[in-house]
Amino acid sequence: MSFFDVAEAAVAAALDAGARYADARVMHKRYESMEARNGEVEDLNSDESAGIGVRALVGSSWGFYAVPDLSDSAARLAGARATAIAKASARVAGPGVDLVPTTAATATWASECRIDPLAVPLSDKGDLLTHATKTMVEHGADQATGVYQIWDTRKWFVSSEGHRIDQHVRECGAGIQAIAIGEGETQVRSYPAARGQYGTRGWELVQGLDLLAHAPRLAEESRELLTAPLCPSGETALILGGEQLFLQIHESVGHAIELDRILGWEAAFAGTSWLDLSQLGSLRYGSELMNISIDPTLPGALGSFGYDDEGTPAAKRYAVKDGIWVGVLAGRDSAALAGLDYGGSVRADGWARLPMVRMTNVGLEPGPHTLEQIIAETYDGVFMENNRSWSIDDKRLNFQFGCEIAYEVKNGKRGRMLRNPTYTGIGPKFWQSMDMLSSEIEYWGTPNCGKGQPTQVGHTGHPSAPARFQNVRVGVRA
Amino acid sequence: MSESIAEQVLDLAARALPGAEVDVTAHAVHRALTRFANSRIHQNVAEDTVSVRLRAHLDGRTVTTTTTLTGPEGLTSLVSRTAAAVRSAPRDPGWPGLAPAASLALPGTVDEATRDASPDDRAARVQAFIEAAGGLETAGYCQTGHWSGAYRNSAGQALAAQATTADLDGIARDAGADGVARRSSVRLSDLDGAALGTRAAGKARSQADPVELPPGRYEVVLEPEAVSDLLTNFALFGFNAKAAQERRSFAELGTAQFDEAISLYDDPREPFDGEGTPRTRLALVEKGVTTALAHDRRTAAAAGAASTGHSGSPAWGPILDNLGFAPGGDRIEEMISRVGRGLLITDLWYTRVLDPRTLALTGLTRNGVWLIENGEVTRPVHNMRFTQLYPQALAPGAVLGVGAEAVPQPSRVFLGAWTAPALHLASWNITGGAAG
CATH class of the missing domain: 3.30.2290.10 (PmbA/TldD superfamily)
Known part of the structure; x- marks a missing residue:
């Protein structure tokens, strides 16, 4: 019995029990991670997980049931239970549920992967992390950590509309961090990003990072930060490195354009959005330099796939065009409710979780400048790099970020190092102040986006580049 | 099975x-x-x-x-x-x-x-x-x-x-x-x-026409929903023995780091941890003095102590899922009545650590803030951003009251829960309005 057969049995059972629509995903996931500290491996994990999740629609109510048993009988029971749960939802039912149309594809898709990361010997991976962390300690770090993570996911999707799609997504990434501990505070430097850099690629991604080459610099900068002057407080021109700006995009654009939030479906937990659908197509989100695309087709980016978890094919569209809000991240049911004609952004983090609206690759299109030009054209400002903390309100408006490191910028030149840099602002005001944007786009990936109840951890990609913002409040502290 | x-x-x-x-x-x-x-x-x-x-x-x-x-x-x-x-x-x-x-x-x-x-x-x-x-x-x-x-x-x-x-x-x-x-x-x-x-609706209905308040230090009464955020962050960053051994935590055993009104304990719902160590109630702070840290077998071996049954991952270290403040003797109305000018805060949101060693956090208020004047709740207030050292908020002399009812609050961790009484605190550092 193939995994398609298992999924089809579940869908048939859901329909037999009274569902008017059903879909099922069989997933098989392998995960491997290693963490090292101060030259020793601290943790090595190898996980395998498989099961089936079934979604059933009865009237205007959804039900979902999941089980780690891929037998025909278990799949049929799962389908029937999903329908029974949907029927219980009808006790507190809402308006009718429609699904925007999508082609019932029969398809296969796989991400690009030159070097299978699970086939790289553990000893090689361990040597990389232990050498990098040992090097950081030798160069002055009090604590030095390194991590890699690998995901190998296969899924088989079947719907009652005739979808039959299998996908194989391989993702991996790595990062290192140096911590210097002073009297009453810690200073941190990370490479390439605070939680590492990830993509839908093979081990060649990690090889390309060249972690060892950056280890001495991180350790030295973390120590130097302990005695660097504090980032001054006040309003100034703020230049953000691409790594920090990707998280700014994630938090203040990506989550804000999730249609389930806009419709209030996440109101009690993740929150809502400041965006009002009546302003879609007319609201000024940012300056004319701001072009944000939703693009799950980017080769190698962490949020890429062939089809989302509702069977909608990956396609590029704009969220913000020339500064105007023009698009959302949507699913088939939320789009229909909002009167839109596209879904395509629904995913679950495993077979046991309900697919929901998630970011894919949400990021900036290139600007006309370079980082060198941005600094050269800044008379008085602060340049911040590498995220250290992030916080944003439940409408995705009021944010405060902390970075690991900053530099004074005076008369077009990068000056002295500054410690404990923070900045705060309001989303649209901040984005409207963006007056320079680099063309030096990188696809950043974050594998730890939490959303939903029970919580799901999403993998999202964010094309980003350095940019400058005017009149930003910096230097907020306790 | x-x-x-x-x-x-x-x-x-x-x-x-x-x-x-x-x-x-x-x-x-x-x-x-x-x-x-x-x-x-x-x-x-x-x-x-x-x-x-x-x-x-x-x-x-x-x-x-x-x-x-x-x-x-x-x-x-x-x-x-x-x-x-x-x-x-x-x-x-x-x-x-x-x-x-x-x-x-x-x-x-x-x-x-x-x-x-x-x-x-x-x-x-x-x-x-x-x-x-x-x-x-x-x-x-x-x-x-x-x-x-x-x-x-x-x-x-x-x-x-x-x-x-x-x-x-x-x-x-x-x-x-x-x-x-x-x-x-x-x-x-x-x-x-x-x-x-009924409680949620009452809270919502009492927020018509909120006012903006300027940043600054405010005396506060935190309701149990807000206090559960303090417990979450103390659990993650404060009493983790690995963080303490690596000098990334503020916790110092035997030191009066908190007001004597504060006692803090972990009362597990899951009777054993992933290393097979039986769990029991663990007193972490007694009358303001830090008395224990959560250990797994690795941190216990390093400290010459016994595991307390809190194994998490080797890299993160021990994890506490069921922290609670011991209740005090005050009803929330009594705490409010003692405030000259301050804030009643129901909930905190999206708190993130600026520095784990000082446990400096930023976050926002959510689900209701009200101004207290002369012992009375007088008007609703717009949400605000704060940047606060959590241990400092509970330091000796900083806790003016602890609620008599400790309310079990949901955690994001399965089988986790926080037991949270209301807290009356002398100072909370508001660093901005939600509007900017």
């Missing part, structure tokens, strides 16, 4: 890895969550999962593997994968050895009605919450769950236990203002949907 799976895997591992130190944990979880928004059930999910974790230490190397495939083929594959990996794994000089045989100190609490709760049972709680909100828009969830776990190791330790959990958490919304009510228990019958819906 968990016990037989753990036994099978231990037997298979003993044959495949002669001479290895091995332990096995098997978890069977039924988890069901009924979610509502816009006053209707919009997501309704359930899962029955079984997962097995096998840890092997051989020739100075350690590997941890897991699977959800619990048929004969899946378990054999798990052991084969482990055997292959442990021989090529990097060395693990910090291996602390396996837990010795010991009995459970706490029984798990199993409520049969919660274990067997149906989608209709959860929908009934949701319906009661919605109806009690009297026409306001509502959103939230009702969750029930049952855990059955077993632990076995090659040193002779064998444990098994079960526990149930139930949470109800919802908001009511009135013209953009949200009020919240939450409760966690081991029994679904403790969750009164109507009472929680």
Whole structure:
């Protein structure tokens, strides 16, 4: 019995029990991670997980049931239970549920992967992390950590509309961090990003990072930060490195354009959005330099796939065009409710979780400048790099970020190092102040986006580049 | 089921890895969550999962593997994968050895009605919450769950236990203002949907025409929902022995780091941890003095102490899931009556650490803030951003009152819960209005 057969049995059972629509995903996931500290491996994990999740629609109510048993009988029971749960939802039912149309594809898709990361010997991976962390300690770090993570996911999707799609997504990434501990505070430097850099690629991604080459610099900068002057407080021109700006995009654009939030479906937990659908197509989100695309087709980016978890094919569209809000991240049911004609952004983090609206690759299109030009054209400002903390309100408006490191910028030149840099602002005001944007786009990936109840951890990609913002409040502290 | 799976895997591992130190944990979880928004059930999910974790230490190397495939083929594959990996794994000089045989100190609490709760049972709680909100828009969830776990190791330790959990958490919304009510228990019958819906609606309705207040230090009364955020961050960053050993935590044993009104403890719902150490109630702060840290076997070995049964991951260190402040003697109305000018804050949101050593956090208020003047709640206030050292907020002399009722609050961790009384604090550092 193939995994398609298992999924089809579940869908048939859901329909037999009274569902008017059903879909099922069989997933098989392998995960491997290693963490090292101060030259020793601290943790090595190898996980395998498989099961089936079934979604059933009865009237205007959804039900979902999941089980780690891929037998025909278990799949049929799962389908029937999903329908029974949907029927219980009808006790507190809402308006009718429609699904925007999508082609019932029969398809296969796989991400690009030159070097299978699970086939790289553990000893090689361990040597990389232990050498990098040992090097950081030798160069002055009090604590030095390194991590890699690998995901190998296969899924088989079947719907009652005739979808039959299998996908194989391989993702991996790595990062290192140096911590210097002073009297009453810690200073941190990370490479390439605070939680590492990830993509839908093979081990060649990690090889390309060249972690060892950056280890001495991180350790030295973390120590130097302990005695660097504090980032001054006040309003100034703020230049953000691409790594920090990707998280700014994630938090203040990506989550804000999730249609389930806009419709209030996440109101009690993740929150809502400041965006009002009546302003879609007319609201000024940012300056004319701001072009944000939703693009799950980017080769190698962490949020890429062939089809989302509702069977909608990956396609590029704009969220913000020339500064105007023009698009959302949507699913088939939320789009229909909002009167839109596209879904395509629904995913679950495993077979046991309900697919929901998630970011894919949400990021900036290139600007006309370079980082060198941005600094050269800044008379008085602060340049911040590498995220250290992030916080944003439940409408995705009021944010405060902390970075690991900053530099004074005076008369077009990068000056002295500054410690404990923070900045705060309001989303649209901040984005409207963006007056320079680099063309030096990188696809950043974050594998730890939490959303939903029970919580799901999403993998999202964010094309980003350095940019400058005017009149930003910096230097907020306790 | 968990016990037989753990036994099978231990037997298979003993044959495949002669001479290895091995332990096995098997978890069977039924988890069901009924979610509502816009006053209707919009997501309704359930899962029955079984997962097995096998840890092997051989020739100075350690590997941890897991699977959800619990048929004969899946378990054999798990052991084969482990055997292959442990021989090529990097060395693990910090291996602390396996837990010795010991009995459970706490029984798990199993409520049969919660274990067997149906989608209709959860929908009934949701319906009661919605109806009690009297026409306001509502959103939230009702969750029930049952855990059955077993632990076995090659040193002779064998444990098994079960526990149930139930949470109800919802908001009511009135013209953009949200009020919240939450409760966690081991029994679904403790969750009164109507009472929680009434509280949430009352909070929402009392927020008409909020005012903006300038940044600055304010005396505050934090309601239990807000206090659960303090507990979350103390659990993650404060009393983790690994963080303390690496000087990334503020915690110092034997030091009066808190006001003498503060006593803090962990009261686990899960009777043993992933290393097979039985858990018991752990007093972390007694009358303001830091008295203990949470240990796993690695941090305990480094400190010359005993594990407290809080193993998390080796890289993160020990994890506390059931922290609570001991209740004091004040009703919340009494705390409010003693405030000259200050804030009543229901909830905190999106708090993130600026520096773990000082436990400096930034975040926002949510689900209701009110100005208190001359002992009376006088008007609602717009949400505000704060940047605050959490230990400093509870430092000697800074705690002006602790609530008499410690309310169990839901956690994001399955079987986790925070036990939170209201707190009256001398100072909270507001660093900006939500409008900028």
